Amino acid sequence: MSESQGDTSAVDAAELAAWQREDRAFTVLDVRDRDEFESWHVDAPEAVQIPHQQFIAARAKGTTDELVPDGPEPILVVCGVGEASAEVAEQLRDEDIDARNLAGGMEAWAREYEAVEVPFTDGTVLQYQRPSSGCLGYLLVSGDEAAVVDPLRAFADRYADDAADHGATVRYAVDTHVHADHVSGVRAVADATDAEIVLPEGVDERGIEFDPDRLLADGEELAVGDAGLETLALPGHTPEGVGFRIADGEHGDLLLAGDTLFLDAVARPDLAVEEGDVEAMARQLHGSLSELLDLPDETRIAPGHVATATSADDEGRYVATIGALRDRHDLLSRSESEFVEEVTGSLPERPSNDAQIIRINLGAEAVDDGTAFDLELGPNNCAAG
Template sequence: MAVGIVTPKDLYARLAQGEEVFILDVRVIDDFENWHVDGPTVTSINIPYVEFLSEDDTAWKKLLPADRPILVNCARGRSAKIVADVLDRHGYDAAYLEHGMLGWSEVYAPVTVFEEEGWKLIQLNRVGKGCLSYVILSDASALVVDAGRHVDEYLEVASAHGAKVQHVVDTHLHADHISGGVELASCTGATYYISSGELQGSPLPHTPLEQHRTWTFGSVTVQVLAIPTPGHTPGSVSLLLNGRFLLSGDTVFVGGLGRPDLGGKAREWAQQLYDTVFTTIAALPDDVLVLPAHYASQDEYHARGFVGADLGTIRSVNDAMRLSSREAFVTQFASDGGTTPPNHTEISAVNRGEKTIDPARALELESGPNRCAAKHAPR
């Protein structure tokens, strides 16, 4: 029986169709617990690679099903291939995930959030990272928000709709992944917008977003309001489309709020986050659909397949948004940010244009899940 190879995109397609998949992850236990392929139809177990190098196979054989296909996974695919070969020699139906978790981290899945005559809103879900970005299409124009570094993904979406990317926005300076905003704007001739406070002293070409609080584009008027929503970073903004869709960056998530501690000014930024939540966001109606830049759980998926929820639902389940005491809110958020995103200092330097790296280093820096939320609602 030959060992099969499953590409990350093939795996996503199978999971999206509801196929049940049994995954054997052979990384060390800490790496597995920190980050692994997940989903409602995934059964995933962890048996470290070294266990399969021993002549004694009784232990791992007790844990593996003999009657269903097994997909072996690791960090880059090399160890998984070796283990899949071992399983094949023992009569198992085995395949391995090409490029492992690093390959999985580069899968983008476009999902249409909303469409009506004249314009369309698409969410691109980077499923292995929990990173979300957006393409808004109207007539022959496209606006891209919070693009990842794989700019071809956005060019393909725009091309498929006969559109040209003319506006590129980063809602804030990202610290968990490499932004593709500057590169995408450069290769398309688009304007790159970000708050000027996010790029102080940076050599990167950009247009200050605060100078363009409102603009329209396309055959139908899609009014885009850039709303200052500081807290996660001082220059964080959210975009309100047609008064109905809030692209909230890392300010408001389906299950939490953006953490204010990554800049070393946790208490100061938590004060700003409080004002954002209880003044700016408080003014928006419950039926506004919140579409964030990240998510941390399958629970944050909408029934229609994208990640998002109406603001009223988020208010009802998110304890932090009901914590009206300023002092209690600030104390809680300034003291409990959780695990710091790995490599966030170097990633921020890259996104600020202070450091240049090659694609191999970018892949290493982005390894692991995002950790942008400070608090998540109880589920």
């Protein structure tokens, strides 16, 4: 029995993810140190940091009520592994506050990984969601074959199990680009399943130091059972970036867009090039987005990341049609010069440890699983605009 199952005052990571998808009102009270909170914390309508030591002192003085956050209840108390936060949550409940503890803390939050099904006529498409970072990945199953797109190394064993549940084996492990925010799982999946590693052909110009089994050029299709992944070159976030279109006459084609177009933002153009080349990449990004806007309105975009503020649909999926995104994104109607100016002028902080993560994903550096997991902890910073 998990901590959250045995204690109704505890919230596990899956329930927290549901709170976020449902846009539930709650307040996060993070009792870690300030630098830990500022580098990465659970997103919520209200999120405050008060260190555990202040609550220890307040208990002794009888002044806990002075530390109660002003935001909406319930108050979700968070720490690294769920122990200090459990003490604080109990202390707040003694003050008649609706306080819950995040079971397992940020460690458990980082390991939360969920799958929801996206409608697809000729098989099954699963959208994987890592709410702690906003990373999305996909599993396409058709017949007895499967392909995983943008897998995470931390969850490499998950994809084979899910494919097996649908009567298939993973034949391909595919990345849309060289990721800067998380450690790619393509090699780990290949090691676990004998799947072929498939990457966009431009990775050779990024300095890749291992040999993929297959490189895909613009327009090439990767057959998966009775379905296929049609490669669309989408440079702009990275020079080699691609998307994959899955034909579906009933529900509308599904485009796995990688990090090119998100549901509430667009890609940032600066993570794969030198500072002097960022504007040129932004112009390429504008061109790629223009090509996407020329697709039929019913084409469904399935992005590679999602922001916490983005609302899921009624089934918990992060998918929207080109037609809907065209109406939603003011940035998509900008001229090239306006687009470049706005995107390059609104760049957030870079993802945590991005340079080292890129080296790992290129095969230029090797780290163990624990180090890889720790390196990628942090917020989603792959979007601009």
